[in-house]
Amino acid sequence: MSAEIKVVVDAMGGDNAPEAPVHGAVDALNEADNINVILVGRTDDIKKELSKYTYDEKRIEIVHADDVIGFDEPPVMAIRKKKNSSIVVGMNLVKHGEADAFVSAGSTGAILVGGQFIVGRIKGVERAPLAPLIPTEKGASLLIDCGANVDARSSHLVQFAKMGSIYMKNVVGVENPKVAIVNIGAEEEKGNMLVKETYPLLKECTDINFVGSIEARDIPKGDADVIVCEAFVGNVILKLYEGLASTLLHKVKEGLMSTLRSKIGALLIKPALKKTMKQFDVSDQGGAPLLGLNGLVVKAHGSSSNLEIKQAIKQCTQFSEEKINEKIKENLTVD
Amino acid sequence: MSAEIKVVVDAMGGDNAPEAPVHGAVDALNEADNINVILVGRTDDIKKELSKYTYDEKRIEIVHADDVIGFDEPPVMAIRKKKNSSIVVGMNLVKHGEADAFVSAGSTGAILVGGQFIVGRIKGVERAPLAPLIPTEKGASLLIDCGANVDARSSHLVQFAKMGSIYMKNVVGVENPKVAIVNIGAEEEKGNMLVKETYPLLKECTDINFVGSIEARDIPKGDADVIVCEAFVGNVILKLYEGLASTLLHKVKEGLMSTLRSKIGALLIKPALKKTMKQFDVSDQGGAPLLGLNGLVVKAHGSSSNLEIKQAIKQCTQFSEEKINEKIKENLTVD
Numbered sequence: 090m091s092a093e094i095k096v097v098v099d100a101m102g103g104d105n106a107p108e109a110p111v112h113g114a115v116d117a118l119n120e121a122d123n124i125n126v127i128l129v130g131r132t133d134d135i136k137k138e139l140s141k142y143t144y145d146e147k148r149i150e151i152v153h154a155d156d157v158i159g160f161d162e163p164p165v166m167a168i169r170k171k172k173n174s175s176i177v178v179g180m181n182l183v184k185h186g187e188a189d190a191f192v193s194a195g196s197t198g199a200i201l202v203g204g205q206f207i208v209g210r211i212k213g214v215e216r217a218p219l220a221p222l223i224p225t226e227k228g229a230s231l232l233i234d235c236g237a238n239v240d241a242r243s244s245h246l247v248q249f250a251k252m253g254s255i256y257m258k259n260v261v262g263v264e265n266p267k268v269a270i271v272n273i274g275a276e277e278e279k280g281n282m283l284v285k286e287t288y289p290l291l292k293e294c295t296d297i298n299f300v301g302s303i304e305a306r307d308i309p310k311g312d313a314d315v316i317v318c319e320a321f322v323g324n325v326i327l328k329l330y331e332g333l334a335s336t337l338l339h340k341v342k343e344g345l346m347s348t349l350r351s352k353i354g355a356l357l358i359k360p361a362l363k364k365t366m367k368q369f370d371v372s373d374q375g376g377a378p379l380l381g382l383n384g385l386v387v388k389a390h391g392s393s394s395n396l397e398i399k400q401a402i403k404q405c406t407q408f409s410e411e412k413i414n415e416k417i418k419e420n421l422t423v424d
Numbered sequence: 425m426s427a428e429i430k431v432v433v434d435a436m437g438g439d440n441a442p443e444a445p446v447h448g449a450v451d452a453l454n455e456a457d458n459i460n461v462i463l464v465g466r467t468d469d470i471k472k473e474l475s476k477y478t479y480d481e482k483r484i485e486i487v488h489a490d491d492v493i494g495f496d497e498p499p500v501m502a503i504r505k506k507k508n509s510s511i512v513v514g515m516n517l518v519k520h521g522e523a524d525a526f527v528s529a530g531s532t533g534a535i536l537v538g539g540q541f542i543v544g545r546i547k548g549v550e551r552a553p554l555a556p557l558i559p560t561e562k563g564a565s566l567l568i569d570c571g572a573n574v575d576a577r578s579s580h581l582v583q584f585a586k587m588g589s590i591y592m593k594n595v596v597g598v599e600n601p602k603v604a605i606v607n608i609g610a611e612e613e614k615g616n617m618l619v620k621e622t623y624p625l626l627k628e629c630t631d632i633n634f635v636g637s638i639e640a641r642d643i644p645k646g647d648a649d650v651i652v653c654e655a656f657v658g659n660v661i662l663k664l665y666e667g668l669a670s671t672l673l674h675k676v677k678e679g680l681m682s683t684l685r686s687k688i689g690a691l692l693i694k695p696a697l698k699k700t701m702k703q704f705d706v707s708d709q710g711g712a713p714l715l716g717l718n719g720l721v722v723k724a725h726g727s728s729s730n731l732e733i734k735q736a737i738k739q740c741t742q743f744s745e746e747k748i749n750e751k752i753k754e755n756l757t758v759d
Contacts, residue, residue, distance in 0.1 A: 163613070198609075226671055239608070239616035273574070273659040274533075278498070281574035281656045305660040306667035321616045322660055324608040325640040329661060332641035333668050336561055337704060341676070344693075344700035351696035357689025358680055365679035369672060 093123050094409045095188040096402050100130030100138075101157040101175040103194025104392045107131075110194065111138035113398025118148050121403055127188055129154050129179040154178040157195075160391065164198030164237075168206060176200060180207040183384035190385035190405040192376060194393040201237045204379045204386045211414060213421045214381035216245045218320070219388060220253060221377035222261070223330055224369045227311030231257050231266075235323035236379070243287040246270070246317055247294065251420050252380040253315035254297045259411035260378075260404070261314075265298050269313035271322055272302035283319060291317070296420060334369050376401030378408065381417060385409070428458050429744045430523040431737050435465030435473075436492040436510040438529025439727045442466075445529065446473035448733025453483050456738055462523055464489050464514040489513040492530075495726065499533030499572075503541060511535060515542040518719035525720035525740040527711060529728040536572045539714045539721045546749060548756045549716035551580045553655070554723060555588060556712035557596070558665055559704045562646030566592050566601075570658035571714070578622040581605070581652055582629065586755050587715040588650035589632045594746035595713075595739070596649075600633050604648035606657055607637035618654060626652070631755060669704050711736030713743065716752060720744070 098114045100107045107130060114126045125148045128135050132153045139149070156174035158167045171177060176195055180203045182188045191208070193200055201219060210217050218234030233253040238245065250268050257266040270287060272280045277288055279302065291299045303313050305326065318326070341362070345355035375397065376387035385408050389401045433449045435442045442465060449461045460483045463470050467488045474484070491509035493502045506512060511530055515538045517523045526543070528535055536554060545552050553569030568588040573580065585603050592601035605622060607615045612623055614637065626634045638648050640661065653661070676697075680690035710732065711722035720743050724736045 163611075226675065237608070271660065273572070273656055273663075284656075304663050304667075306663035308664065309667045309671035321608055321619075322657060325606065325657055325660055326664060328608075328640035329643065329664050330668065332639075332644045333665065334672065336644035337669065337672055340561070340700045340704060341697065344696040347696050347699075351693045354689040354692025354694075354696075358686045358693060359689075361679040361682050361686035361689075362676065364682075365675045369675060 092410060093125060094190065094406050095125045095127065096405050097127045097129055097179040097182050097188045097191045098398070098402060099175045099179050099191070099193035099195055100128045100135050101154070101195070103389065105394060106194065107134045107138050109393055109395045110398050111135060112142070112395035113393075114149065114402060115139070115142040115144045116395060116399040117402035118144055120399070121406060123406060124148070124402065126150070126402070127152050127179075127182060129182070130157075130175045131155065152178060152182065158199045160196050162196065162199070164196065164202040167196070167199050168202045176203050177207065180204070180386070183208050183386070189409050190387065192387045192389060192398065192401045192405065194389040194391055194398065197388055197391075198237060200386060200388050201379065204382050208382045208384045208386055211381050211383055211418055211421070214417065215248055216241065217379050217381040218249045218252065219377050219379050220256065221327060222375065223308070223327065225309055225311030229261070230308065230311060230313060231261070231315050232323050232327060233315060233317055233380070234320045235327045235377070236320050238320045241283065241319035243283060243290055246283070246287045246319065247290050248381070248421055250291055250294065250297050250299070250315060250317045252417055253317065255413060255416045255420060256378065256380060257314050259413055259416065260407045263314045266314035267300045267312070268297045268315040268317060269300050269303035271316060271318035271326070272304065275302050275304060277301070334366070338366050375404050383414070385414070427745060428460060429525065429741050430460045430462065431740050432462045432464055432514040432517050432523045432526045433733070433737060434510045434514050434526070434528035434530055435463045435470050436489070436530065438724065440729060441529065442469045442473050444728055444730045445733050446470060447477070447730035448728075449484065449737060450474070450477045450479045451730060451734040452737035453479055455734070456741060459483070459737060459741060461485070461737070462487050462517060464517070465492075465510045466490065487513060487517065493534045495531050497531065497534070499531065499537040502531070502534050503537045511538050512542065515539070515721070518543050518721070524744050525722065527722045527724060527733065527736045527740065529724040529726055529733065532723055532726075533572060535721060535723050536714065539717050543717045543719050543721055546716050546718055546753055546756070549752065550583055551576065552714050552716040553584045553587065554712050554714050555591065556662060557710065558643075558662065560644055560646030564596070565643065565646060565649055565651050566596070567651050567653070567658050567662060568715070569653065569655045570662045570712070571655050573655045576618065576654035578618060578625055581618070581622045581654065582625050583716070583756055585626055585629065585632050585634070585650060585652045587752055588652065590748060590751045590755060591713065591715060592649050594748055594751065595742045598649050601649035602635045602647070603632045603650040603652060604635050604638035606651060606653035606661070607639065610637050610639060612636070669701070673701050710739050718749070720749070
């Protein structure tokens with residue numbers, strides 16, 4: 090029997106709000122009986138959506154929030170000014186111990202800023218990285234950091250490596266996860282100043298399985314489970330993954346429509362091709378945790394459907410059951 | 425009628441040397457009558473290869489070089505010690521004005537180091553960037569810098585933007601090329617310290633068509649012609665392009681072989697699919713110029729075939745005819 094968990098879901102966050110978050114929350118409840126949900130946002134909108142479904146009313150609570158933070162608002166200002174936005178209200182519930190986790194498909198910037206300033210970092214954690222899973226030939230790797238922590242220091246990257254290892258081992262279930270640092274060559278002496286400083290520090294860590302540098306070309310092969318980099322580079326990798334996969338798919342489709350012969354072939358391969366491309370869809374890997382905070386914050390893709398929101402909510406139970414934050418505390422304060 | 429050009433070809437460089445460079449050189453001669461070639465490397469090996477072909481003997485010269493710099497040798501040391509390697513001997517020919525350009529599929533590191541220290545930078549050019557063309561939906565964009573110039577400063581990036589614009593306009597033929605800086609968001613206030621410093625400087629340049637930030641997701645769409653970034657980020661983009669395209673192709677093939685239905689379809693779409701994937705092959709975009717040097721240095725992909733070497737050689741004539749270096753000198757010394 091697993092422990093109960095209370096997850097705050099941002100009912101106003103994402104391209105498909107409030108439909109997707111409300112629908113996803115109901116589905117999560119119906120699939121896992123240890124989950125309770127607080128839907129935060131405009132009460133009327135939430136009630137209207139909820140009226141479409143059957144669910145255990147005792148397990149869903151609504152907390153009203155009038156405002157919504159848009160995708161294009163400067164995050165720091167938005168978090169400071171919009172005290173009554175779904176993100177700020179929701180994160181405050183986690184901060185005050187009224188919930189264990191916060192899930193949102195809203196503005197990444199606002200979620201990152203709110204995570205750091207409202208929920209707050211675990212004592213000893215210097216920075217809270219955003220760590221999405223990216224698809225690889227072998228399954229998925231954790232790309233840490235893809236947040237907004239630009240101009241990182243080597244001590245940050247070492248903490249990312251440790252937190253990433255704990256997450257991959259305990260939440261994703263990879264035994265002894267391989268940790269690599271993104272570099273422009275495989276040799277230890279290669280790299281920019283940050284990588285050269287970080288490499289020997291990672292080598293010294295006895296609590297992670299550091300395998301050395303990884304070149305970007307080898308990331309899609311799945312050669313490492315935890316891919317450490319500073320946020321600017323992580324962001325480039327994550328977004329190029331999305332962009333290139335979508336462009337290639339588009340090109341393949343265009344190619345398939347170019348001759349009668351290929352058009353007939355296209356009809357036959359459609360199901361197989363669709364399955365393959367789905368495996369390589371970054372947005373399909375569930376939510377990305379913001380690690381190292383006093384509570385769990387999960388950023389779901391902006392275009393999340395109810396399925397993805399449901400996944401992100403269910404992911405929180407694993408995080409909570411495996412006591413990830415306790416493990417992070419133990420590991421990061423030993424040094 | 426176009427002016428004569430003399431190109432030094434590294435006969436020992438690349439996975440397919442000496443076959444590919446010698447064969448490529450002969451083909452270039454036979455296709456363009458204003459090209460003369462110096463093949464540099466082990467005379468016996470070169471003669472043996474040359475004996476397979478028919479060509480105008482007056483237009484090919486052999487310059488002997490005993491040594492070869494391997495892909496895994498530390499570049500600075502290799503350039504310093506191996507005075508009689510094909511790269512060092514070849515670059516010295518350009519330095520001393522005995523040839524206009526040097527083409528090699530050998531060690532990128534050694535070519536970058538040799539370019540800076542042997543051929544030397546144009547006065548006023550702070551750093552010589554490696555600028556490959558990468559495939560996009562609309563054709564190709566110049567990714568500048570992908571070299572080994574890590575930890576760049578904003579003044580370097582401004583020069584990259586200018587040199588890249590000159591190259592795209594005059595060699596590739598893009599009128600008023602759009603220049604963008606790689607960033608983690610579209611807004612001016614986003615980015616790391618380097619990008620925030622560089623952005624306003626690029627905005628002030630009246631001689632380039634600066635269109636602002638580009639997120640990595642939009643690079644494959646071809647939204648900009650000249651993509652400016654520091655070398656670490658450029659290297660990640662270039663190599664992820666290679667890796668992801670190859671992994672996706674592999675996955676698509678795997679998917680196509682998964683059912684009988686898709687196997688039949690695969691036979692029908694093969695030619696169309698092959699053509700599409702070829703368009704997105706980074707190694708198929710010809711050689712990457714090392715810009716801003718006193719002479720032209722072109723790095724061809726390590727796995728180049730004779731076709732790619734031939735392309736890289738022919739590319740040099742355009743560079744020379746359009747007087748790219750004169751244009752770089754004029755533009756970079758005005759400030």
